[in-house]
């Protein structure tokens with residue numbers, strides 16, 4: 001069939017060659033346009049961006065830094081809302097002469113706080129193409145900035161627990177801001193799930209935290225010895241709560257999935273404790289056979305885990321009020337994987353075992369539900385705040401940095417990007433993480449028992465072991481490797497409507513010397529494994545997004561941290577305007593209006 005609908009989906013574009021061009025590059029017959037840049041107006045009264053004279057007050061009204069997850073909500077056939085995560089800040093690219101947070105002036109630290117979080121902006125189609133632009137005139141009732149200081153409600157079973165209480169919030173139910181929001185997802189009821197990842201880097205004073213708090217701080221990567229102020233952004237110089245020697249529980253209030261309603265500007269963001277506290281990469285939903293909602297989540301750290309949450313209650317279409325309660329009760333699981341090939345056949349080289357597949361079975365191991373803990377020595381609230389330690393206790397499978405998830409809209413199979421793990425030794429290689437010194441990462445495919453997202457058992461296979469196809473340790477589902485593009489460090493993933501998997505990367509420069517990219521690959525039929533590069537991003541950037549609109553005519557990508565590795569005085573990127581680098585969101589479309597990928 002034209003465009004490859006049906007059992008053998010395939011792609012219709014010619015792959016972009018790996019390159020080091022300081023620009024977004026797209027295939028022949030495609031075009032692209034910057035939709036919104038760091039500093040562009042979000043609030044109606046936002047001042048014009050002034051690079052040399054930035055203030056926290058201005059940044060709170062302007063588009064934030066380092067765009068990661070992108071989602072799009074159609075308002076009508078001409079307009080829509082873009083949700084964008086602002087994961088973190090590169091102060092050395094934002095402020096001329098910046099050295100570190102201890103030397104920074106306080107206004108720069110305020111800009112940093114305000115440049116984190118997320119943005120909701122109204123965008124409109126540029127007539128007859130997949131180009132979109134920011135709406136800057138007239139009423140924009142939905143436009144909103146969420147920052148590292150926006151008040152949020154803590155909900156679910158851990159809300160109010162002693163581990164979440166602080167001097168500023170003795171009830172343990174309200175926190176200011178969200179930090180390091182990496183990937184995310186949307187819900188069937190139209191909200192955004194935005195996920196706090198490397199929140200550990202914002203705290204100081206761990207060396208003087210109470211002794212009983214230190215093991216848990218360390219398990220989440222928060223330093224508890226040495227000079228914790230050195231090289232830190234020093235948010236504590238503006239808000240003392242970031243100093244753990246004085247406010248040791250503040251760190252327990254970050255690391256959650258945050259729910260935000262883009263269509264309700266008055267909605268107070270909710271930190272959903274029921275989904276656990278980890279370095280949440282993303283959160284991707286799927287409806288179970290019986291109408292409940294499953295959420296797939298990765299904890300992006302070497303040797304950390306894959307999680308699933310399943311709601312207790314059913315999703316009710318159209319009942320906004322009911323659906324707002326769904327993520328506060330249910331069951332939290334962690335994944336345990338078992339390979340089906342003999343251990344001695346998995347030697348860490350990436351060589352396939354004798355059955356020709358890295359595959360096996362798995363179980364979702366219960367950690368807790370909203371009423372009961374299934375982990376000895378942990379209460380429900382302790383499972384939800386010290387989720388990593390609870391998962392350690394049940395012997396979950398240690399993975400190669402689980403990043404984003406996405407289910408195929410065609411088959412229901414669920415895909416996870418495992419970005420890399422150079423610390424895995426040959427002895428630690430197992431069938432689901434089969435390569436030692438895993439520099440390039442791999443892709444995991446999970447088939448739930450009975451194709452039910454609520455199942456507690458599943459089958460799995462590793463369809464792609466990433467890298468240069470000429471490298472023997474790579475595998476592209478058995479496809480002819482002379483016909484595939486190189487890929488390193490898969491990160492964010494999405495699907496097109498035909499069931500092709502789209503993978504953006506964060507690691508090409510360090511491994512291949514060329515720039516990060518967006519790739520597409522069929523995962524069913526004769527072309528399974530035929531991976532092609534669709535776009536590349538500017539110097540220093542990782543490729544985030546990607547989001548393909550419902551009509552399949554636009555893909556949004558977010559080149560994050562363009563210019564990384566340089567400084568204001570010594571830039572390595574001048575994208576997109578030819579002066580200083582600005583993290584931005586870009587739309588890409590086919591010039592003859594074909595669907596993305598064809």
Ligand code: FEO
Nearest residue numbers: 182197281300403
């Ligand atoms: Fe923020 Fe795991 O990438």
Ligand code: CA
Nearest residue numbers: 341357358359
């Ligand atoms: Ca096998």
Ligand code: CA
Nearest residue numbers: 182183403491
């Ligand atoms: Ca990521």
Ligand code: CA
Nearest residue numbers: 404406493494
């Ligand atoms: Ca995704």
